[in-house]
Amino acid sequence: MADTSNGKIPFSSFRADKTAKICVLGHRGLVGSAIVRKLREIGFTNLLLRTHSELDLTRQNDVESFFASEKPRFVILAAAKVGGIHANNTYPADFIAINLQIQTNVIDSSYRHGVQKLLFLGSSCIYPKFAPQPIPEDALLTGPLEPTNEWYAVAKIAGIKMCQAYRIQYGWDAISAMPTNLYGPNDNFHPENSHVLPALMRRFHEAKVNGAKEVVVWGTGSPLREFLHVDDLADAVVFLMESYNELGHVNVGSGKEVTIKELAELVKEVVGFEGQLVWDSSKPDGTPRKLMDSSKLAKLGWTPKVSLKDGLINTYKWYLENVKQ
Template sequence: MHFSDKIYVAGHRGMVGSAIIRKLTAAGYTNLVTRSSRELDLRDQQAVADFFETEQPDYVFLAAAKVGGIVANNTWRADFLYDNLMIEANIIHQAYVANVKKLLFLGSSCIYPKMAPQPLKEEYLLSGYLEQTNEPYAIAKIAGIKLCEAYRDQHGCNFISAMPTNLYGYNDNYDLQSSHVLPALIRKFHEAKERNEPQVVIWGTGSPLREFMHADDLADASIFLMKNYNDKATINVGVGEDISIIQLAEMIREMVGFEGRIVLDATRPDGTPRKILDVSKLHRLGWRHKISLREGLRQVYADFVEKRANEMQESIHH
């Protein structure tokens, strides 16, 4: 990838896409192409075809997706399947039509079977049943991986797929109805502290183990893979360490400075008992994450507080 090559980042407003844009810009790449969803509906086949014909990008980072937590995934099942299928099918096909040099498709660790052994190795894909709550999203992501493989097999396209672990970072979603666990906990503890509440209730038993990676680390890994990885097989991107939900909650409580107690609501679902990626393949290539969970949490909490303050200012002015 040369500094003047035209690079299209699909989903540049999202948490991952915006992190990729920041990393590329900081590294000196000057020819970046972006379109907001208002400017270009990636579900619209003709619109995507016209965009690729006009722009003719050299490289494509496919970070656009409809994403959400357990509640969102389970509620809008048709949207999650349809939107994600359309987005990836349109972009991957047009990348082939436009002779894009290389495309990186970003999947998700939820593609792996619910009962697969831990840590999750790349070859466990399609070896068992998926987690029911986010099956539509997982099916769409698996289709994206298989599309990349098929275009490689049939047309010789250099399309690669990376599977990131649970992510957090700047531009995260803090909506309690549709967010993931880490931003939801940050918001819950922050609001409980503001309201002097005696306790914060957390879903489930607190025992599930999860791996969390800063989106800036994923962006760094994505650029590394774009430069160094050319295999058909998917590659996991994670930190290779996990933490229980209760430990995460304690870490966030301490960071926020909430004095109350944590109450576990065991009537709520836990989800998979453990989810951690085997990242030995990525480590062998020579890439490791740089941002520790504690440091990453400090960064995003500061960002969250600043955004809240700005929103308060805006609402006062209106």
């Protein structure tokens, strides 16, 4: 593996010691659970995990005591207040305050208690609403944000900047990954507060079971979105922990985009719903397009594996086995 260090922080292998204590925060969520699966699959044996009720990451003193006593070597921060367009638009205070609290507490305590490397997860919504497409990393802070998720985006931008500031001031190895829209096992299938893909999977499934003739889909169907299976994201996170230790954040996308209408048709087919789609244009479309430029990650040597069709089939199987009543 090539030495990708920036010359300031010594580069050391993440995979070398499978007994290293790795703290994955948010391990029961979509992303955290996939990262735990991946780490276990490649042989890590000393994972440090806490549920939200065991450790509320918004509580500074509790986070401080946790890091002081546990002293993990690596931290992957996948705990956050997360939701789809409706949740982001309806609970702006929660999205900015909870995310700022969690990430500030975790990043600062990790640094002060000797964590060797931390990975922070942002989101493609950090970029301006009308960023150039595909969106390169340096489009950050070049224009106004999409209003439906600006509160969450501002918190995530602060997280990236905090990692950069600690690297610059203290020479500490904190890196940030920016995933595109994700989906897979352990997603949130809430009817209103979830993201589009799990929301539609549940709605089409319930319509099929109940013999409904129509399913309502939000917005106009014209926005374009890029989807990445969460197992690919987990693989990319491990790859970045192993091979990246520079200042700039890194986009993680599939490179493939679909309109919401195309996505709805695909989910409908996978679920086997045979009725009609009805578009509710009173609901927001959000940003018109957000395809990320993931060439930086590709040049480092990582590419995704799971196609959207296969990922949908795998996720619906998981849904049938784990979620439906």
